[in-house]
Amino acid sequence: MLEQVIFFTIIMAFLISVLLSPLFIPFLRRLKFGQSIREEGPKSHQKKSGTPTMGGIIILFSIVITTLVMTGKFSEPTVKTYLLILVMLGFGLLGFLDDFIKVVLKRNLGLTSKQKLLGQIIISIIFYIIYSKQGFSTEISLPFSDTSFDIGWFFIFFVIFWLVGFSNAVNLTDGLDGLVSGTTAIAFGAFAVLAWNQSQMEIAIFSVAVVGAVLGFLVFNAHPAKVFMGDTGSLALGGAIATIAILTKLEILLIIIGGVFVIETLSIILQVISFKTTGRRIFRMSPLHHHYELIGWSEWRVVVTFWSVGLILAILGIYIEVWL
Numbered sequence: 001m002l003e004q005v006i007f008f009t010i011i012m013a014f015l016i017s018v019l020l021s022p023l024f025i026p027f028l029r030r031l032k033f034g035q036s037i038r039e040e041g042p043k044s045h046q047k048k049s050g051t052p053t054m055g056g057i058i059i060l061f062s063i064v065i066t067t068l069v070m071t072g073k074f075s076e077p078t079v080k081t082y083l084l085i086l087v088m089l090g091f092g093l094l095g096f097l098d099d100f101i102k103v104v105l106k107r108n109l110g111l112t113s114k115q116k117l118l119g120q121i122i123i124s125i126i127f128y129i130i131y132s133k134q135g136f137s138t139e140i141s142l143p144f145s146d147t148s149f150d151i152g153w154f155f156i157f158f159v160i161f162w163l164v165g166f167s168n169a170v171n172l173t174d175g176l177d178g179l180v181s182g183t184t185a186i187a188f189g190a191f192a193v194l195a196w197n198q199s200q201m202e203i204a205i206f207s208v209a210v211v212g213a214v215l216g217f218l219v220f221n222a223h224p225a226k227v228f229m230g231d232t233g234s235l236a237l238g239g240a241i242a243t244i245a246i247l248t249k250l251e252i253l254l255i256i257i258g259g260v261f262v263i264e265t266l267s268i269i270l271q272v273i274s275f276k277t278t279g280r281r282i283f284r285m286s287p288l289h290h291h292y293e294l295i296g297w298s299e300w301r302v303v304v305t306f307w308s309v310g311l312i313l314a315i316l317g318i319y320i321e322v323w324l
Contacts, residue, residue: 002196002201005070005074005075005201005205006192006196006204006205006208008070009066009070009205009208009209009212010208010209010211010212010215011212012066012069012070012209012212013062013063013066013208013209013210013211013212013213013216014212014213014215014216015216016061016062016065016066016213016216017058017059017062017212017213017214017215017216017217017219018216018219020058020061020062021055021058021216021217021219021220021226021227022220024055024057024058024227025052025055025220025226025227028052028053028054028055028227029052033052033053033054033099033103033104051225051226051227051228052226052227052228053099053102053103053227053228053229053230053232054096054099054100054103054228054229054230054232055217055220055221055227055228055229055230055232055233056092056095056096056099056229056230056231056232056233056234056236056237057092057096057232057233058213058217058227059210059213059214059217059229059233059236059237060088060089060092060232060233060236062209062212062213062216062217063088063206063209063210063213064085064088064089066209066212066213067081067084067085067205067206067209068081068085070205070209071201071202071205071206074201074205075201075202075205076202077202078202079130079134080200080202080203080247081202081203081206083127083130083131083243083247084203084206084240084243084244084247085206086126086127086130087123087127087163087239087240087243088236088237088239088240088243089236090123090126090239091120091123091163091167091235091236091238091239091240092232092233092235092236094111094116094119094120094123094231094235095171095230095231095232095233095234095235095236096230096231096232097110097111097119098110098111098116098230098231098232098235099230099231099232110231117164120160120163120164120167120168120235120239121160121164123163123239124159124160124163124164125156125160127159127163127243128155128156128159128160131159131246132155132156136247137150137249138150138151138152138153138155139151139249140158140249140251140252141249141250141251141252142252143252143253143256143320143321144320144324148249158251159246162242162245162246162251162254163239163242163243165242165265166238166239166241166242166245166254166258166261167234167235167236167238167239167242168235168238168265169238169258169261169262169264169265170184170234170235170237170238170241170258170261171231171234171235171238172261172264172265172268172287173234173260173261173264173287173289174228174229174231174233174234175287175289175290176223176289176293176299176302176303177221177222177223177224177225177299177303178218178221178222178223178225178303179289179302179303179306179307180229180233180234180237181214181215181217181218181221181222181229182214182218182303182306182307182310183260183261183306183307183310184210184214184237184241185210185211185214185215185218186307186310186311186314187241187257187258187260187261187310187314188207188208188210188211188214188237188240188241188244189207189208189211189314190257190314190315190317190318191203191207191241191244191245191248191250191257192204192207192208192211193318193322194248194250194253194317194318194321194322195207195244195248197321197322198248200247200248203244203247203248206240206244207244210237210240214237217229217233223299223300223303238261241254241258242254250321253317253320253321256313256316256317256320257313257314257317258313259309259310259313260306260309260310260313263288264287264288264289265287267282267283267286267287267288267291268286268287270282270283270286271283271286289302289303289306292305
């Protein structure tokens with residue numbers, strides 16, 4: 001029975017994305033919702049200018065419809081279901097505003113960093129208020145052990161840090177064709193297994209819906225991409241995976257399962273620190289995926305390598321939680 005639920009969920013989400021994309025991409029093109037490429041980025045990326053963006057709308061639509069239909073059919077939507085959808089759509093709306101400003105108002109940087117951060121914090125606080133009113137745990141569990149500790153009221157700051165941090169981390173990783181689509185499919189797939197292992201069916205269904213939706217989107221997002229998910233998709237997916245980690249009480253394990261996103265973010269932090277303190281750059285360009293491009297790797301090689309690293313880390317995370 002459980003296998004059937006997972007199978008039908010991933011197929012439904014995949015088909016919605018695959019069937020909707022060919023209809024939505026020309027619509028984005030007619031509206032001239034084309035991606036603007038940063039001048040300081042790799043020169044090879046300039047040819048991508050004008051590729052339709054905001055494709056994250058397709059992903060979010062597929063996830064929401066699939067989740068509600070499948071939980072209604074095989075389970076019951078719970079507060080956790082609606083929390084996941086709330087956070088995902090909240091961050092998705094923030095990303096949509098950012099994309100809209102970039103492609104329609106022609107402000108290449110989109111929302112200011114302060115505006116984006118404020119929006120992320122507000123969404124995180126709303127999540128925490130609902131979460132705490134439901135009496136959910138404020139404990140944090142440590143991998144490799146049965147140890148956990150309750151941080152009480154400080155949990156609100158942890159929630160803000162986790163949701164803001166991982167939404168930005170996934171967003172920063174979204175720089176190559178298919179990179180985030182593949183890495184998020186792997187990471188959400190791992191959390192689907194872990195949620196299933198905890199008998200949290202509503203979270204497992206949501207996670208599998210994400211896998212199906214992004215794999216369907218990947219058909220059109222793989223190199224050479226016909227559409228980009230934009231901040232609409234990447235911010236939403238980052239916020240959603242952080243929320244899943246909190247609801248499954250596997251917050252710290254997300255650092256391993258989402259290791260690619262963490263490494264990409266650290267590469268930027270290290271680059272900035274090194275340049276400001278020594279005047280030298282550690283990488284030719286950050287985030288890290290651009291460094292490998294500039295040393296001569298093809299875009300497809302970089303993407304497949306990062307997918308492979310993500311898969312290894314996902315398997316490691318499952319092994320730590322289930323078997324250790």
